[in-house]
Amino acid sequence: MQIYLPIADIPVNVFLVLAMGLAVGFLSGMFGIGGGFLMTPLLIFIGVQPAVAVASVTTHVAASSFSGAIAYWRRKAFDGTLALTLLAGGIVGSAGGVALFTWLRTLDQLDLVIGLSYVTFLSVVGVLMVAESARAINRSRQGKPAELRRPGSHVWFHGLPLKLRFKRSKVYVSAIPVLAIGFIIGVIGAVMGIGGGFLLVPMLIYLVRVPTATVIGTSMVLIFITMTATTVLHAATNHLVDAVLALILMVGGVIGAQFGARAGQRLRGEWLRLLLGLLVLSVGLRFAFDLVLRPDDVYSIRLIGGAI
Amino acid sequence: MRLVFLAALAIASVLGAGTAAAERLVASLTNHHVMITSSYTGVELVLFGSVEPDAASLGRHGSYDIVATITGPRQSLRTRRKERVLGIWVNTQARTFVDPPGYLAVLANRPLDAITNADNLRRLQLGIANKPLPELIHNDIGEVSNDPFRAALVRLMTERGLYSEQSNAVTFLTPTLFRAAIALPAQVPIGDYAVDVKLFVGGTLIAHTESAFEIVKVGFEQFVVNAARDHGILYGLAIAMMALLTGWIASVAFRRD
Numbered sequence: 100m101q102i103y104l105p106i107a108d109i110p111v112n113v114f115l116v117l118a119m120g121l122a123v124g125f126l127s128g129m130f131g132i133g134g135g136f137l138m139t140p141l142l143i144f145i146g147v148q149p150a151v152a153v154a155s156v157t158t159h160v161a162a163s164s165f166s167g168a169i170a171y172w173r174r175k176a177f178d179g180t181l182a183l184t185l186l187a188g189g190i191v192g193s194a195g196g197v198a199l200f201t202w203l204r205t206l207d208q209l210d211l212v213i214g215l216s217y218v219t220f221l222s223v224v225g226v227l228m229v230a231e232s233a234r235a236i237n238r239s240r241q242g243k244p245a246e247l248r249r250p251g252s253h254v255w256f257h258g259l260p261l262k263l264r265f266k267r268s269k270v271y272v273s274a275i276p277v278l279a280i281g282f283i284i285g286v287i288g289a290v291m292g293i294g295g296g297f298l299l300v301p302m303l304i305y306l307v308r309v310p311t312a313t314v315i316g317t318s319m320v321l322i323f324i325t326m327t328a329t330t331v332l333h334a335a336t337n338h339l340v341d342a343v344l345a346l347i348l349m350v351g352g353v354i355g356a357q358f359g360a361r362a363g364q365r366l367r368g369e370w371l372r373l374l375l376g377l378l379v380l381s382v383g384l385r386f387a388f389d390l391v392l393r394p395d396d397v398y399s400i401r402l403i404g405g406a407i
Numbered sequence: 408m409r410l411v412f413l414a415a416l417a418i419a420s421v422l423g424a425g426t427a428a429a430e431r432l433v434a435s436l437t438n439h440h441v442m443i444t445s446s447y448t449g450v451e452l453v454l455f456g457s458v459e460p461d462a463a464s465l466g467r468h469g470s471y472d473i474v475a476t477i478t479g480p481r482q483s484l485r486t487r488r489k490e491r492v493l494g495i496w497v498n499t500q501a502r503t504f505v506d507p508p509g510y511l512a513v514l515a516n517r518p519l520d521a522i523t524n525a526d527n528l529r530r531l532q533l534g535i536a537n538k539p540l541p542e543l544i545h546n547d548i549g550e551v552s553n554d555p556f557r558a559a560l561v562r563l564m565t566e567r568g569l570y571s572e573q574s575n576a577v578t579f580l581t582p583t584l585f586r587a588a589i590a591l592p593a594q595v596p597i598g599d600y601a602v603d604v605k606l607f608v609g610g611t612l613i614a615h616t617e618s619a620f621e622i623v624k625v626g627f628e629q630f631v632v633n634a635a636r637d638h639g640i641l642y643g644l645a646i647a648m649m650a651l652l653t654g655w656i657a658s659v660a661f662r663r664d
Contacts (some may be wrong), residue, residue: 103447105628106635110448110593146594158650165654173662211497289623310650323654327647334643338635343648353657390495396560397489397496402482406640 106341107151113347115145120149120351124163127352128170128359129366130315130375133294133322136221138348147344148258148402154333154340157326160294162349164323170360171316178267178313181277183322187300188278189325192285200290217292217386220298225380230302232373239369268309268317277307285325289368294322298381301402304372311368410587431459432614434475434604441591441622449593451476452620454514455586458606472515472586473523473577474533479510479569480598486556486563502556503543509596510569511535514576514587523610531612532604535572568592597622 101110119141127134135156142152203212218262261274280302284295299318303309309317334340363371434456439449444457456472481493487501519534529537551557564570569592577587589602602618613619624632634642 101446101448103443103445103628105624105631106593158646161647162650162654165651167654169655169658211495215495316501324414327651330647330650331640331643334635334646335639338639338642340635340641340643340646342631342635342649345646346649346653349653354655354661357657357661392496393491394489394496396558396559396563398563399487399489399498400560400563401485401487 101140101349102343104147104341104344104355106339107147107155107344109146111145111147111344113252113342116344117194117351119225120159120348121207122351123159124352124355125362126355127160127163127296128167128356128361129363130297130300130359130371130378132296132300132318132324132375133164134352135160135293135326136297136379137293139293140382140385142344143339144148147341151339151341151344154330154337155344157294157329157333158340158345158373159348159352161323161326161330163352164294164296164319165328166353167356168323169318169362170357171319174316174399175267176312177311177316178265179320180263181268181303181309182317182324183221183280184263184265184277185214185284185317185321186324188281189285189288189321189352192282193289193325193329194285195282196286196289199286203290205221212292214386216287218285218383218390220291221379221386224298224301225244225332225376225383227305228372228376229380231305232369232376235369236373259402265309268313272307279391281321284294284321288325292346294326296322297375301372311371316344430461430471430606430608430613432604432606432616433457433459433650434602434616434618436589436602436618437617439620441596441620442622443628445628447593449595450591451587452589452591454602454604454618455584456604456616457585458583458614460583470577470608471583471585472517473524473587474519474605475512475514475577475580475587476533476603476605477510477512477514478508478601478603480596481506481507481598482509482596483507484560486560488556488580495641500556502551502554504557504560505541505543505548507540508538508558509598510591510600511538511564512570512589513572514589515574516577516579516585518577519572520572522525522607523612525612527612533605535570536627538658567594569594591622595622597624 100113103110123134123138123141126132126137138156138159139149142156143149147155156227166384168177214333253288263272263274263277264271268282280299284299287293287298296318299321300314303314303318330340366374425609437453437455437532439453454475466647484504484507486504487498488587489496490499503523513519515532521603528534531614532538539550540560541627542551542554542556544551545624560571571590577585579585599621600619603615604618605615
């Protein structure tokens with residue numbers, strides 16, 4: 100069944116978009132990520148203009164992360180203090196990211212920077228996660244404790260001033276690295292047009308040593324707040340949020356996220372990290388091929404000024 | 408359908424823009440308003456018309472030739488070229504085309520160069536190759552001949568079904584009655600379209616007439632576009648609420664405990 104998207108100005112197959120929403124929603128619920136880094140390239144692939152895709156995906160991410168956040172909230176698998184601290188850094192980072200975005204666009208190289216950022220972040224994060232989780236799985240196979248937390252895992256920046264006790268996560272670290280992570284996620288999210296969950300989750304796990312139990316719920320809460328704000332900002336400034344596209348995506352997304360969250364709770368932490376690492380790495384490689392391989396057509400056209 | 412066709416043809420004959428030339432050329436379209444609704448996936452319009460010979464033209468030899476040019480709303484485009492820099496493909500060069508048509512179809516009953524000579528085609532700007540597509544060059548606007556960027560623009564637009572040149576699209580049903588199908592793909596730009604029909608006899612332009620149609624969004628589609636454009640913040644808040652509501656409904660509906 101084809102339906103015409105009023106802002107994107109193209110007809111799409113409802114069931115195809117719904118299935119994409121379901122699939123990405125499932126992964127987002129399972130791993131506690133927004134799924135923007137998967138959904139945006141998919142939409143561009145079926146012919147939606149990149150600007151409309153980025154703006155409409157934020158809405159989908161807001162909906163699926165909200166439904167996921169409620170599910171984790173009920174299980175109390177969420178750390179409010181940690182989410183607030185990250186949010187404080189994230190707001191400053193978003194403002195900086197928007198300024199960087201505007202500056203890069205005037206240089207006519209925004210596409211390249213976005214492509215390179217995807218490759219760099221996705222590949223590095225993917226490789227690190229796969230390596231770490233493989234080691235953890237190996238350790239548990241040999242009967243040793245798989246848990247990362249051990250006396251030697253205290254890193255220098257944990258001892259910085261402004262120490263905060265994140266009760267629910269059972270960590271007592273300086274607020275500075277947490278604020279810094281929030282800031283970095285804010286910058287990257289604004290430039291790449293994503294929620295940043297796939298970066299936030301590993302950063303919290305490996306740098307702050309937040310246990311897997313609370314990290315996903317916390318990440319969900321943070322993403323739903325920032326993505327709701329971004330939806331309103333996109334609609335108010337660029338007028339590129341497609342309500343019809345957003346609705347189809349979010350209906351698929353929230354249903355998928357519920358099943359994903361359940362599947363995620365059944366999997367063991369290190370296996371979850373291995374799967375997410377492989378997923379992130381494969382998307383990163385896909386972007387790398389696009390940059391390195393000779394394109395089918397070296398020419399491309401872009402509409403100046405947008406469709407409406 | 409046939410009745411509508413004939414009735415429209417009759418109206419077209421009365422209103423038709425005849426010229427002072429020997430033949431009168433009348434043409435019209437099956438539809439002057441293409442409405443974009445939620446089920447729109449592209450449409451085909453039919454251009455039809457007739458040539459009315461008069462006493463002066465009866466002695467003339469040669470058959471009629473029709474060239475119809477459909478020009479869509481203009482929009483500025485940027486054509487970019489990638490080159491390999493340090494192993495990765497980067498957009499290194501770009502040209503801005505100033506207001507090229509977003510849709511361009513040249514329909515004829517036989518190849519353009521068989522209808523008239525190259526000079527006439529160039530002078531009358533017939534065919535995609537003879538359409539001016541001005542570029543922005545250092546704050547100046549001008550034509551660039553043999554430009555690979557221009558060729559790329561035409562090629563990419565043709566691949567999307569937005570530019571086309573068909574030498575068999577116009578068919579003569581009788582020696583004087585003709586029809587042509589105008590294919591509008593799903594991605595056509597919204598706005599006003601101009602239809603220009605030219606009649607040639609033996610390589611000479613005898614008469615021409617013009618028509619027009621518009622592509623508009625209606626109903627819900629128009630409402631969404633207006634809301635997004637005129638009330639951005641409210642529209643954004645409404646969509647954000649919709650997102651949170653959808654997320655909440657899902658979490659309630661799927662609650663197991």
